[in-house]
Amino acid sequence: MKLKGLSKYLYVYKTQIIRCFTYKFEVYGNILMQSIIMITSAFFWRALYRTGNPVAGVDVEGMLTYIIISAMMSVLLITNVERRIENSVQKGTIAMDMMKPLNIFGIYLVEDLGSITALVFQNLLPIFLVGSLLVKVPTICSTEHIPLFAISMLMSFFINWLIAALFGMWSFTAVNVDALIQVKKHLIRLLSGSIIPMWFFPDWFRNILEALPFVYIYQLPLDIYIGKSSGDELAGMMMIQFVWLIILLIAFAYVARRATKKVLVQGG
Amino acid sequence: MNKKMIEVKNLCKDYHIVKKEEGLKGAVKGLFKSEKKTIEAVRHLDFTVDKGEIVGFIGPNGAGKSTTIKMMSGILTPSSGEILINGVDITKHRKEVVQNIGVVFGQRTQLNWDLRLGESFELLRHIYQIDRNEYEETLDVMDEILDIRKIIDKPVRQMSLGQRVKGDLVAAMLHSPDVLFLDEPTIGLDVSSKYALRKFIKEINKVKQTTVILTTHDLGDIEELCERLIIINHGKMMEDGNLVDIVDRIAPYKTLVVQYYDHENIPVHHSCEMIKTEGNMAWYRFMKADITAAALISELSEKKKILDVSIEEAGIDDIIRIAYGQ
Numbered sequence: 216m217k218l219k220g221l222s223k224y225l226y227v228y229k230t231q232i233i234r235c236f237t238y239k240f241e242v243y244g245n246i247l248m249q250s251i252i253m254i255t256s257a258f259f260w261r262a263l264y265r266t267g268n269p270v271a272g273v274d275v276e277g278m279l280t281y282i283i284i285s286a287m288m289s290v291l292l293i294t295n296v297e298r299r300i301e302n303s304v305q306k307g308t309i310a311m312d313m314m315k316p317l318n319i320f321g322i323y324l325v326e327d328l329g330s331i332t333a334l335v336f337q338n339l340l341p342i343f344l345v346g347s348l349l350v351k352v353p354t355i356c357s358t359e360h361i362p363l364f365a366i367s368m369l370m371s372f373f374i375n376w377l378i379a380a381l382f383g384m385w386s387f388t389a390v391n392v393d394a395l396i397q398v399k400k401h402l403i404r405l406l407s408g409s410i411i412p413m414w415f416f417p418d419w420f421r422n423i424l425e426a427l428p429f430v431y432i433y434q435l436p437l438d439i440y441i442g443k444s445s446g447d448e449l450a451g452m453m454m455i456q457f458v459w460l461i462i463l464l465i466a467f468a469y470v471a472r473r474a475t476k477k478v479l480v481q482g483g
Numbered sequence: 484m485n486k487k488m489i490e491v492k493n494l495c496k497d498y499h500i501v502k503k504e505e506g507l508k509g510a511v512k513g514l515f516k517s518e519k520k521t522i523e524a525v526r527h528l529d530f531t532v533d534k535g536e537i538v539g540f541i542g543p544n545g546a547g548k549s550t551t552i553k554m555m556s557g558i559l560t561p562s563s564g565e566i567l568i569n570g571v572d573i574t575k576h577r578k579e580v581v582q583n584i585g586v587v588f589g590q591r592t593q594l595n596w597d598l599r600l601g602e603s604f605e606l607l608r609h610i611y612q613i614d615r616n617e618y619e620e621t622l623d624v625m626d627e628i629l630d631i632r633k634i635i636d637k638p639v640r641q642m643s644l645g646q647r648v649k650g651d652l653v654a655a656m657l658h659s660p661d662v663l664f665l666d667e668p669t670i671g672l673d674v675s676s677k678y679a680l681r682k683f684i685k686e687i688n689k690v691k692q693t694t695v696i697l698t699t700h701d702l703g704d705i706e707e708l709c710e711r712l713i714i715i716n717h718g719k720m721m722e723d724g725n726l727v728d729i730v731d732r733i734a735p736y737k738t739l740v741v742q743y744y745d746h747e748n749i750p751v752h753h754s755c756e757m758i759k760t761e762g763n764m765a766w767y768r769f770m771k772a773d774i775t776a777a778a779l780i781s782e783l784s785e786k787k788k789i790l791d792v793s794i795e796e797a798g799i800d801d802i803i804r805i806a807y808g809q
């Protein structure tokens with residue numbers, strides 16, 4: 216019964232992959248942008264590390280790995296759920312999602328997973344190649360960190376997706392959430408350690424960042440990857456990441472329940 | 484005894500329109516307070532539809548037809564009241580109940596613009612867990628009337644309106660639901676597409692005993708398909724009953740059209756009303772209870788020489804005009 220229910224979503228996922236491959240969405244812009252960020256920040260960090268001394272225990276090689284993995288992670292953290300909800304609410308097509316024997320957020324999640332699967336080939340691999348050829352091959356610090364990285368990355372995906380879904384549900388109360396979606400995007404870029412790791416910030420600012428969910432999206436999995444964090448410190452951070460996941464899950468469940476009852480269908 | 488397929492009890496829907504403000508400031512403000520205005524779109528509707536009925540659900544623009552259809556198909560949550568589909572409350576068990584419902588909105592599509600029609604069908608086949616053999620059989624039946632296999636490899640974005648509506652109709656029937664809701668399915672279609680659509684609806688109703696609720700502004704649809712009418716206005720029930728009974732009750736008259744030899748001194752008659760003259764033609768509206776057509780013709784022919792006569796029954800357009808006018 217349960218499994219049969221899942222197979223419905225599996226097919227939605229499959230169809231989304233087909234859509235992404237047959238109907239070419241704009242994918243090259245992101246490769247270009249991520250490559251530029253990778254290469255320019257590689258110049259920047261090499262210049263900064265000219266003296267050869269590690270900063271906060273991270274040497275230049277670690278830093279270069281950090282930026283390449285960060286660029287690759289950004290592909291896995293692309294979400295469309297916020298725009299999908301906004302669009303469906305504005306155009307009234309949410310009716311078409313509501314009349315199916317599926318959970319609408321389940322649909323949006325597997326659609327995002329389908330798009331990301333397609334992007335692994337269209338976007339993540341090219342970025343990996345550009346990074347490996349022009350900067351360095353981003354090897355993980357130790358094989359023991361592979362499962363830890365995978366777990367942390369999985370949690371980071373859901374934290375990121377839930378935040379996006381929550382922002383998307385904002386469109387039930389506000390006309391135009393475009394501006395908000397943009398703000399969210401830049402907040403995550405700047406405050407998550409995706410471009411500048413937080414260990415370059417003063418302590419007081421780092422303390423604030425550690426209390427927000429954003430660093431658990433990029434910084435923590437990256438720290439695990441390059442071996443910046445390990446042992447008790449790492450366990451503690453992953454606990455906080457898990458707590459954020461639970462908090463966001465509860466917030467999402469609450470808002471989603473209220474929002475689906477309030478669905479309005481424009482037009483018709 | 485007939486099986487109750489749809490039960491609507493004391494159904495109401497209010498729209499709370501929130502005055503939304505533009506931009507970031509508006510979005511943040513909207514979280515905390517908002518100016519609200521209430522529109523009472525549906526007011527205390529009560530009706531029951533039996534298995535195998537085709538019901539015309541009509542009313543003027545803004546009457547609340549689409550709102551009611553959306554509630555009955557699980558898209559909107561009622562403000563109050565209850566909707567049972569085959570005995571199960573759709574508001575409480577949406578996912579289970581919609582498995583037994585098909586919906587077509589003439590003005591939108593549930594097909595995926597980026598996919599070929601067949602790919603959209605295949606997606607639906609998985610979502611509704613339809614067995615492949617059953618799916619092929621259903622498709623064969625529908626192909627006979629709608630020629631659907633001809634367009635099955637066409638991307639939906641390249642389809643004409645008529646083709647798309649046919650696709651949507653098939654999509655709504657793939658899982659053989661017991662109930663089919665159609666909201667203005669024939670809007671914008673040409674004569675032959677309308678004909679095919681009506682034939683299809685009649686056929687599935689006959690063969691599969693599908694219960695159909697149909698909103699339309701096309702009188703032809705009603706004449707061809709519906710034995711029963713539900714008329715609403717301003718969200719309230721105006722009429723619910725047999726089409727013929729409603730006509731007899733609201734518009735219990737006929738119109739006698741008389742063509743005289745010439746246009747001079749066209750006579751009137753005390754037991755009927757002359758509603759129009761045009762050259763040598765005159766239209767007399769008479770109550771069936773007041774006078775028979777035969778008597779009227781013979782009395783008029785005594786006053787002036789008649790060339791030809793014909794009798795028009797009161798039609799749906801008359802009742803609609805009267806009912807909407809109230």
Ligand SMILES: Nc1ncnc2c1ncn2[C@@H]1O[C@H](COP(=O)(O)OP(=O)(O)OP(=O)(O)O)[C@@H](O)[C@H]1O
Nearest residue numbers: 479480481483498524543544545546547548549550
């Ligand atoms: N999303 C919405 N938000 C606010 N008010 C709405 C919304 N949808 C419909 N209404 C209002 O509810 C009332 C009923 O609308 P509805 O669409 O049900 O009418 P209808 O009978 O389908 O009309 P039509 O024949 O024009 O399709 C109208 O006054 C309409 O303005």
Ligand SMILES: [Mg+2]
Nearest residue numbers: 483548549550
């Ligand atoms: Mg309507």
